[in-house]
Amino acid sequence: MKWSLQVARLAGIPIRVHASFLLLLAWVAYAHYRRDPDLRGVGLAVLFLCLVFAVVVLHELSHALTARAYGIRTREITLWPIGGISHLERMPEQPAQEFWIAVAGPLLNVALALLLGALVVATRGAEGLVVADFEHDLLASLVWVNAALAVFNLLPAFPMDGGRILRALLSMALGRVAATQVAAGVGRAMAILFALIGLAVNPFLLLIALFVWLGGSAEVSHAELRAALSGHPVAHAMTRALATLPADAPLGQAARLLVHRGQRIVPLLGPAGLEGVLCERDLLRGLARGGLEAPAKQFARRRLPAVSPRTPLLEAFELLGRRRAPCLLVEEEGRLLGVLTREGIGHFVSVLSALRGEPPPLELGNQDALGGGHEGFGPSPASAEGAGPDRRAPPVTRL
Ligand SMILES: [Zn+2]
Structure with missing residues (x-):
């Protein structure tokens, strides 16, 4: 990933921070300083943001380690101002596996919220959970951060976690392509809602709306492409x-x-x-x-x-992406x-579509993005980068 810096390696997975994230830190520090030039407060505000993103890293790791249990590698986890992204090598085809990989992130936030909440109540009583000032009550704040992350990520805004859970469940009844189309439709409705709320409240939601809209479309083309390739050998397309x-x-x-x-x-x-x-x-x-x-x-x-020439075309297509x-x-x-x-x-694929009387699919570009990854938004959304052959929206699996 260009413009990103590796800051750690956890469970063998590189954790990278995108340069724009550092801008966010600088902006938070500056905005806080303008409001109150007390340096201790500025430091606490920056520390709070770093803690939030540490929670996001744990959320992403929980996706990545669940994927690893199914034999799927994670190339890296990148932190962006709007969240974290786990670049999974591919998304599993089996709905049950996608379900568990997607649900693992929000489940971790629920567990952390309960654990930290119990700690606060045990030491300060139930009123300890009432937070007046986020930066000056870090522990209780993290309880609410985790609760918010769990709820937000579970919204059915495909390809965020909740949307992937929906797609996995629908796949069991409808098949992968139809399930992806329905999940992406629900995701687009959520994106419009995010955009409207974003205009009124928080511009970050506009970015998330854009991600959901484009990510959903890329996932639909990817699922359609996979369906078109399956059943053909390499000999047909070489x-x-x-x-x-x-x-x-x-x-x-x-x-x-x-x-x-x-x-x-x-x-x-x-x-x-x-x-x-x-x-x-x-x-x-x-x-x-x-x-x-x-x-x-x-x-x-x-x-x-x-x-x-007899290798399944779908397998060869995945190999192209995996090996870049x-x-x-x-x-x-x-x-x-x-x-x-x-x-x-x-x-x-264009010839196959023409034979079925369908419009030609998006051309497969030359980007290395083919192959699929799993990315997740942290503080806001989490989704999975599905490798999609789409020139307009590089396919990314985010969770
Ligand atoms: Zn996630």
């Missing part, structure tokens, strides 16, 4: 007729293939077989550094993930038959 170049060819020859034939991936063959694969990005980098005469092999990739590879090699008995690219998958 690119076969690729021109190859000798391993000692200069970059200029690869550039000609790109310009005249639109070929964005060039295998380099030597006496022993495949010696490297030059992708468009490598070619452009090579041209900028070494010009047309530079050896293509110097900028080629030696290793790319390989699949068989520009393409997959399609091989049989050590022989290169072709490549599988996002572009090729996009064309295949």
